[in-house]
Amino acid sequence: MKARLIGVGRSTLxxxxxxxxxxxxxxGELTAGEKLNELELSVVMGVSRGTVRExxxxxxxxxxxxxxxxxxxxxxxxxxxxxQNLYELRGAIFAMACGxxxxxxxxxxxxxxxxxxxxxxxxxxxxxxxxxxxxxxxLNIEFHDLLLAAANxxxxxxxxxxxxxxxxxxxxxxxSIASNIARSLEEHRAIAEAVIAGDENASRDAANEHIRQGxxxxxxxxxxQRQADA
Amino acid sequence: MKARLIGVGRSTLxxxxxxxxxxxxxxGELTAGEKLNELELSVVMGVSRGTVRExxxxxxxxxxxxxxxxxxxxxxxxxxxxxQNLYELRGAIFAMACGxxxxxxxxxxxxxxxxxxxxxxxxxxxxxxxxxxxxxxxLNIEFHDLLLAAANxxxxxxxxxxxxxxxxxxxxxxxSIASNIARSLEEHRAIAEAVIAGDENASRDAANEHIRQGxxxxxxxxxxQRQADA
DNA sequence: AATATGTAGATTGTTGACAAAATATCGAGA
DNA sequence: TCTCGATATTTTGTCAACAATCTACATATT
Numbered sequence: 001m002k003a004r005l006i007g008v009g010r011s012t013l014x015x016x017x018x019x020x021x022x023x024x025x026x027x028g029e030l031t032a033g034e035k036l037n038e039l040e041l042s043v044v045m046g047v048s049r050g051t052v053r054e055x056x057x058x059x060x061x062x063x064x065x066x067x068x069x070x071x072x073x074x075x076x077x078x079x080x081x082x083x084q085n086l087y088e089l090r091g092a093i094f095a096m097a098c099g100x101x102x103x104x105x106x107x108x109x110x111x112x113x114x115x116x117x118x119x120x121x122x123x124x125x126x127x128x129x130x131x132x133x134x135x136x137x138x139l140n141i142e143f144h145d146l147l148l149a150a151a152n153x154x155x156x157x158x159x160x161x162x163x164x165x166x167x168x169x170x171x172x173x174x175x176s177i178a179s180n181i182a183r184s185l186e187e188h189r190a191i192a193e194a195v196i197a198g199d200e201n202a203s204r205d206a207a208n209e210h211i212r213q214g215x216x217x218x219x220x221x222x223x224x225q226r227q228a229d230a
Numbered sequence: 231m232k233a234r235l236i237g238v239g240r241s242t243l244x245x246x247x248x249x250x251x252x253x254x255x256x257x258g259e260l261t262a263g264e265k266l267n268e269l270e271l272s273v274v275m276g277v278s279r280g281t282v283r284e285x286x287x288x289x290x291x292x293x294x295x296x297x298x299x300x301x302x303x304x305x306x307x308x309x310x311x312x313x314q315n316l317y318e319l320r321g322a323i324f325a326m327a328c329g330x331x332x333x334x335x336x337x338x339x340x341x342x343x344x345x346x347x348x349x350x351x352x353x354x355x356x357x358x359x360x361x362x363x364x365x366x367x368x369l370n371i372e373f374h375d376l377l378l379a380a381a382n383x384x385x386x387x388x389x390x391x392x393x394x395x396x397x398x399x400x401x402x403x404x405x406s407i408a409s410n411i412a413r414s415l416e417e418h419r420a421i422a423e424a425v426i427a428g429d430e431n432a433s434r435d436a437a438n439e440h441i442r443q444g445x446x447x448x449x450x451x452x453x454x455q456r457q458a459d460a
Numbered sequence: 461a462a463t464a465t466g467t468a469g470a471t472t473g474t475t476g477a478c479a480a481a482a483t484a485t486c487g488a489g490a
Numbered sequence: 491t492c493t494c495g496a497t498a499t500t501t502t503g504t505c506a507a508c509a510a511t512c513t514a515c516a517t518a519t520t
Binding site: 069070 | 473
Binding site: 279 | 472473475476483
């Protein structure tokens with residue numbers, strides 16, 4: 001007896017509403033600082049206000065929305081100093097994950113990690129040479145996700161994803177300059193090497209360095225763009 | 231013109247309900263794995279079910295309760311492998327915070343940090359010599375909070391607090407053996423020294439080491455207690 | 461003109477009721 | 491006795507209405 005499971009993952013209306021609001025925010029239909037009107041959203045989405053309210057509340061926990069009692073919910077505005085904090089937080093978690101991945105690989109708990117990382121880096125190199133920036137972007141995310149998965153720490157991964165999304169929200173503009181990609185790729189190689197060597201400390205350091213460099217690249221690009229705008 | 235502010239801090243009913251449920255969990259009135267009955271809680275607390283529901287939903291984001299659609303909310307059960315993950319996560323954030331604190335102190339952004347840390351360590355040493363374990367416990371928390379505060383990263387602090395609370399839930403039994411306290415104190419000294427020297431990398435390493443040692447001490451004590459139980 | 465006050469409208473906070481799903485109960489048949 | 495299945499009860503999901511609070515605008519006051 002076998003059948004396609006129906007309704008699996010189909011969850012509550014509130015969860016679907018949450019996903020929809022989340023999409024609206026990440027895709028820019030709702031901009032930073034904008035107020036979320038419960039009634040308006042409920043009409044647009046065709047559910048009751050209570051359901052929308054529940055969705056908004058659950059979003060607040062992820063940092064995408066700020067709640068003020070009796071005043072409502074607002075799309076979180078990320079300041080520049082917060083961006084630095086987000087980078088540091090992301091770096092801390094990523095470094096920890098790389099250390100854990102190295103340990104687990106060394107113990108034989110992640111047998112496929114080596115080939116997965118090698119394949120990813122190879123594809124990334126190909127994307128770089130072909131100057132296929134969108135592919136590079138996807139592969140870049142995959143690289144980090146591979147290591148997060150290998151760390152086998154779901155809560156850390158959840159936090160990492162939240163931080164990533166909030167950062168993504170801030171820097172809508174791509175930061176994909178050819179030289180940046182080349183350097184980033186080298187850093188990936190260094191991380192993968194340390195992890196596959198099973199060296200926890202080296203993995204952590206390489207990961208930390210990667211995020212730090214990423215922040216520097218971000219700041220440089222942001223400054224340049226700001227000058228270009230002026 | 232001056233008057234006492236009224237209604238400050240008084241928030242919504244749902245927030246108060248959340249705080250109350252949180253208390254019930256942390257104080258053990260609701261045990262791990264137990265189901266949270268919305269109606270029951272609403273009667274006990276004298277608010278409507280919807281309000282309780284909102285409180286429970288907001289707690290889910292902090293990891294204290296797990297939600298299952300159409301089945302309800304359950305107090306999160308922390309497994310042993312999760313404990314290790316929590317230690318690692320806490321270590322990552324604490325190490326990052328110590329690094330940031332070192333940088334900020336070096337830049338003159340946290341002028342009071344040096345004396346605060348020195349005072350804390352001195353009091354801790356006094357508590358150790360007097361064998362006042364409860365005081366030691368409070369001072370230990372304060373030490374970590376001082377550094378988290380100096381890092382000036384609110385989101386990191388929020389996550390740290392969540393993790394800390396979840397860990398606290400798991401290990402009800404104290405782990406305060408005299409020799410442990412002495413070693414822990416030495417590690418604190420090392421951290422403070424690195425931070426006040428403004429050395430980011432050394433601060434991170436010292437913090438990481440501290441949490442790692444803490445985990446080892448925890449495992450040793452837990453194993454010993456398990457043997458004693460058998 | 462600038463500031464305070466009052467009032468109407470809009471929005472959030474809270475509740476109770478109904479619908480849908482899950483769980484418990486109980487009996488029939490092997 | 492045990493398993494399966496129908497039924498009753500409990501519990502969650504969703505909604506609409508009411509109450510409390512905030513916001514915006516008009517009016518009055520200096």
